[in-house]
Amino acid sequence: MTTYIYDLPEWPQFRWNQEALVQRLAAVRRKQDRLIGKMQALGFSLQKEAELRTLTLEVLKSNEIEGEILDKEQVRSSVARRLGVDVGALTPKDRKVEGVVEMVLDATRNYNTPLTRERLFGWYASLFPTGYSGMRRIKVGTWRDDVDGPMVVASGKQVGGYERVHFEAPPADRIEREMTAFLDWFNGDDGTDLLLRACIAHLWFVTIHPFEDGNGRIARAIADMTLARSEQSPQRFYSMSAQMRQERDAYYGGLEETQKGTLDITERLQWFLGCLDRSLDEAEKTLASVFRKARFWGSHVGASFNERQSLMLNRLLDGIEGKLTSSRWAKMAKCSQDTALRDIVDLVDRGILAKDPAGGRSTSYSLIQPE
Numbered sequence: 001m002t003t004y005i006y007d008l009p010e011w012p013q014f015r016w017n018q019e020a021l022v023q024r025l026a027a028v029r030r031k032q033d034r035l036i037g038k039m040q041a042l043g044f045s046l047q048k049e050a051e052l053r054t055l056t057l058e059v060l061k062s063n064e065i066e067g068e069i070l071d072k073e074q075v076r077s078s079v080a081r082r083l084g085v086d087v088g089a090l091t092p093k094d095r096k097v098e099g100v101v102e103m104v105l106d107a108t109r110n111y112n113t114p115l116t117r118e119r120l121f122g123w124y125a126s127l128f129p130t131g132y133s134g135m136r137r138i139k140v141g142t143w144r145d146d147v148d149g150p151m152v153v154a155s156g157k158q159v160g161g162y163e164r165v166h167f168e169a170p171p172a173d174r175i176e177r178e179m180t181a182f183l184d185w186f187n188g189d190d191g192t193d194l195l196l197r198a199c200i201a202h203l204w205f206v207t208i209h210p211f212e213d214g215n216g217r218i219a220r221a222i223a224d225m226t227l228a229r230s231e232q233s234p235q236r237f238y239s240m241s242a243q244m245r246q247e248r249d250a251y252y253g254g255l256e257e258t259q260k261g262t263l264d265i266t267e268r269l270q271w272f273l274g275c276l277d278r279s280l281d282e283a284e285k286t287l288a289s290v291f292r293k294a295r296f297w298g299s300h301v302g303a304s305f306n307e308r309q310s311l312m313l314n315r316l317l318d319g320i321e322g323k324l325t326s327s328r329w330a331k332m333a334k335c336s337q338d339t340a341l342r343d344i345v346d347l348v349d350r351g352i353l354a355k356d357p358a359g360g361r362s363t364s365y366s367l368i369q370p371e
Helices: 018-040 044-065 072-083 095-109 117-127 172-186 194-208 215-231 240-246 248-259 266-286 288-299 307-318 326-333 337-349
Strands: 152-159 162-168 353-355 364-367
Touching (some): 018 044, 018 194, 044 072, 044 095, 044 215, 044 240, 044 288, 095 117, 095 215, 117 215, 152 248, 194 266, 215 240, 240 248, 240 266, 248 266, 266 288, 288 307, 307 326, 307 337, 326 337, 337 353
Antiparallel strands (some): 152 162, 353 364
């Protein structure tokens, strides 16, 4: 019979080699501070746009890790409504999407609010607003009861025609005392660096696996909540779930190794810090168009643009596909082609747009980026 870490006599007294982590911890903290500093230097509207992109990505990728694909536009619309961001026509609400977004935003917006059973039950109910997970009826407002057998944690990866089981969670009759210990620790302060606590919180919660479903998504929300505490900010500009999705095999493989090992979690902490480091790098790419907008508008402070020009310049900065012609401008800005051409010629004369080299039947234009 396999022995898991929760069976060990010293559970849940996690330990680690601080010296093995100190350099990476400091490097990640510097990168985290640098990104936050860059974002705080942006205007309010660009910060909101960056948040919209990040939170949309977070919700989509956290669900993808569990093999569930949500509609991107529904997620984006749901996040935009809550952030007060105008994204044009909003997609009709979907109860499941609304619930997932509600949980993620509650975790990060209210990061200093204590984590309680009632709050966790609320998140659980938000994830499953119909009371069903797929075709299976689940009980909300309570911990799992294991009436259908032990809770096994699997990633959906096929091994010999079966899902690969990574570990078996503690039996249901242990959950109440396990969650009491976890919540007491989470709401306290033992002096551990909050970046490390984010990893420990995720690992500890996912080990207990207190619900019938949704444990991974809730665990990642708890980790995000702790990262928000580390920054003392409700704004999210990078997505750990997106990076975990990219490293899904390592995410589950490392989790399995940890569950079957000792309470020395140095390797898991190293992986988590590395994943966080890479998520910060990816944020620079994800938010590239936001930074382009900041540079562009910063170099044109005081310049006057009409509403159509402002709209189209932002579209160009977002990186529209294909060539920009006067007819395309007219269609996107909802104006006549003559008006579109006047708008474009004005921007060409001001050195903001440039004619592309001749080619094809229609003249096209490109944005001149400031140095």
